[in-house]
Amino acid sequence: MVTVLGGLLILAVLAGFVGALSGLGGGVFIVPGLVILAHVPMQVAVGASLISVVATSAGASVAFVRDGWTNLRVAIILECATVTGALTGAYLAGVISQPVLELLFALVMLQSAYFSISKHGDEMLPKSDPLCERLRMGGEIPGDDGRMTTYGVRNLPGGAVLMVLAGIMSGLLGVGAGAVKVVAMDTLMKIPLKVSSATSNFMIGVTAGAGALVFLSRGDVAAVVAAPVALGVTGGALIGSRVLPHANVNSLRKLFAAILVLIAVEMGWRALAGI
Amino acid sequence: MMNQPEHYSPSSVDAEEDRILRTWTPLMLRTILIVSTIVLIAGIVATILHSPGFFIDRFHAVQKSQLHDAEGFSTLLRGSFAGDPHAIMTIGLYILTLVPLVRVAFTFVLFLKDRDYVYVAATAYVLSGLLLGMALGRIG
Structure with a gap:
């Protein structure tokens, strides 16, 4: 018993640690870890992962909220799209076969690997487009000189479409889908990167929460797996966030991207063999 | 930072x-x-x-x-x-899972206090989505 429990805890701590260092969150590492190493069914891994995503998002958001980077208006409007997607995804997870889920997960891992090594723009718009202006979505952040700079927001419909996709990914595959959320806000809606990251963190918790509640109330969360995983991933993420300021992030991201591609190939291979 | x-x-x-x-x-x-x-x-x-x-x-x-x-x-x-x-x-x-529920509920109260009804409606939608998650799990 101690070996299995200890193994689950170590796996979860590692996933949380790598998730925090890579900026991709623990979900993208814990799901394949549970499926490939612990031989747990995909649905159980997804349920446990969703719970751990809620926990890590809450831990990280304490600092983000305190420092005021989250744009609540953007978060709430886009969250309408992600929650709808998450409920759809979590419902579909109960009816889609394990090999198809594994194949989809492999594709998400490849997207995450690309996201972690691609460059992100930090272009700021001085004014919002008419729709975002009417919804008062713009905000202020401190510039390099410490003075407050206003930023605008644009392309809400485009961002919302990507958010539905992010929600489906989250509910179906147990990931935070932060990689998609940040791309939607930063690239499509031109929201400053730091605000996009903080707002994405708030949204990840709510999206994963919607999916987690479907899994929990359906009885698809195995407590013997989910409890040690939630504790381990949160602990690992906490250690990761402490190490992060001292780490060479660029080299690490390339390493993690390579690891993700390898795991994606393994997951994809398993899935194709099972179809 | x-x-x-x-x-x-x-x-x-x-x-x-x-x-x-x-x-x-x-x-x-x-x-x-x-x-x-x-x-x-x-x-x-x-x-x-x-x-x-x-x-x-x-x-x-x-x-x-x-x-x-x-x-x-x-x-x-x-x-x-x-x-x-x-x-x-x-x-x-x-x-x-109370974490996201409480955060959204708190945001709902803030927008309600601000009488910003577009955001009150959006927050209510998100909140009901979270609660619907439980109902959906029970029937699915």
Whole structure:
């Protein structure tokens, strides 16, 4: 018993640690870890992962909220799209076969690997487009000189479409889908990167929460797996966030991207063999 | 991390609401996280104390997709007080999911106070989506 429990805890701590260092969150590492190493069914891994995503998002958001980077208006409007997607995804997870889920997960891992090594723009718009202006979505952040700079927001419909996709990914595959959320806000809606990251963190918790509640109330969360995983991933993420300021992030991201591609190939291979 | 002025508002919520949000939200998040962590650890300890084979038997059953049937809160609470490890851990997991619920509920109150009805409606939609998640799980 101690070996299995200890193994689950170590796996979860590692996933949380790598998730925090890579900026991709623990979900993208814990799901394949549970499926490939612990031989747990995909649905159980997804349920446990969703719970751990809620926990890590809450831990990280304490600092983000305190420092005021989250744009609540953007978060709430886009969250309408992600929650709808998450409920759809979590419902579909109960009816889609394990090999198809594994194949989809492999594709998400490849997207995450690309996201972690691609460059992100930090272009700021001085004014919002008419729709975002009417919804008062713009905000202020401190510039390099410490003075407050206003930023605008644009392309809400485009961002919302990507958010539905992010929600489906989250509910179906147990990931935070932060990689998609940040791309939607930063690239499509031109929201400053730091605000996009903080707002994405708030949204990840709510999206994963919607999916987690479907899994929990359906009885698809195995407590013997989910409890040690939630504790381990949160602990690992906490250690990761402490190490992060001292780490060479660029080299690490390339390493993690390579690891993700390898795991994606393994997951994809398993899935194709099972179809 | 960039240096920030002491009072800056990231979005258009006003200063008083921003202050309330920044003071109370981290406090609530921490409280829920600490309580759920304690309950989850208690559940794992109960698993270890239950019987030597309990954890392994449950884990092997999970590997074969043999999960517990969905249980209502009253059953879980009764089980928790009777020392059932599965019930204690499941209650701990439910407490954890209070984090997003509480955050959205708090945001709802802020927008309501601000009489910003577009955002009140959007927040109500998100909140009802979270609650619908539970209903959807029970019927799905």
